[in-house]
Amino acid sequence: MERIELLEAALDSLPDGLAVLGRGGETVCWNQAAEAITGFAAIDLLGRPAPEALKPLLDGAPAAETAAEDMGGVGRWRMLQLRHKLGHAAPVIGLELTLRDGLGSRIGRAVLFHPAERLDALPHGEAGDSRVVAASQQELEEQLRQKFEDFLDGGSPFGVLWIGVDQASELRRTHGAGACEAMLAKVEHALQQGLRPVDEMGRWGTDEFLVIAHERTEEMLAAHARTLAGLARTADFRWWGDRVQLTVSIGVSQAERGESGSAGVQTLAQLLQRAQEGMEASIHAGGNCITPPPGGKTCLPSSALSSYSEQ
Secondary structure, eight states: OHHHHHHHHHHHTOSSEEEEEOTTSOEEEEOHHHHHHHSOOHHHHBTSOOOGGGHHHHSOOOTTOOOOOOSTTSSOEEEEEEEOTTSSEEEEEEEEEEEEOTTSOEEEEEEEEEEGGGGOOOOOOOOTTOHHHHHHHHHHHHHHHHHHHHHHTTOOOOEEEEEEETTHHHHHHHHOHHHHHHHHHHHHHHHHTTOOTTOEEEEEETTEEEEEEOOSSHHHHHHHHHHHHHHHHTOOEEETTEEEOOOEEEEEEEOOBOTTSOBSSSOHHHHHHHHHHHHHHHHHTTSSOEEOSTTOOOOOOGGGSOOGGGO
16 A cells, blocks of 8 residues: 555656556546646546547547657657646647556556647747837747647648848947847838738847748748848948948748648747757858758858849
8 A cells, every 4th residue: 555655646746747548548547747737637537538628638649749859769749739627728748658568468558748838938039128029029929829729720831930130230239229220120121021911020039030921831931031031132221321231041940731730840949949040050151041941951142032123
């Protein structure tokens, strides 16, 4: 009896939710973290059929399976769309393990899971003390989360363009924040000329913009990025009589759908991280470049960028 109590205490001390299911799929263990994450108490589940809200987890449904990271070489993590007992969405990252006896026969399975938010802290540029940038980031983040949730539910594909202005850092250093903000306003106005009615754009960092573009393929998204890069080069910015030639570095990241209808990226954070890495690769290549996601490492030179007059 003491061993059982020790085991129960150990399972309840886990920070992750844990569900242990028997050979017939019945729930035989449901720890305290699982209760906190889903709102369902052990008494609601033990020995009973899974409620509809938890079926993606307890029935092993392949909802939103991803190319998730391998944690210690055991199993594969996947995104699961659950419903909290109170009715609101409760997306989790889950890992399923097959349980076998000493002879290798399957006797059940265990599922570890934790809130998706733990792995979904969205990367963005520094806002500094700018309330305008911070407000823009908050608004865009809400739109991104909604669009990504819709995408996981079978909605339209989309991609993001992370845009850094190549001259911003130097101009801020030599002429101050006022000059830089004036320049960024010019760039923003130029970029807006190339947006579609369904696109969203805003400040995503002190010297950076983010565009949410509803393109169906990575190639279409890259073409859209080339158009915007060309438009940025047409921005006529002058400071104290000197004309500053403006260019941008863009990272491209497309949300893709897998063969089974699942998302091709693990989380929204990964989608943005690919765009951020692409933007940084473009800067390191000298600026005035577009870098696709991993698998397309080529940074397009300025001669390959379409200017507004060429569209």
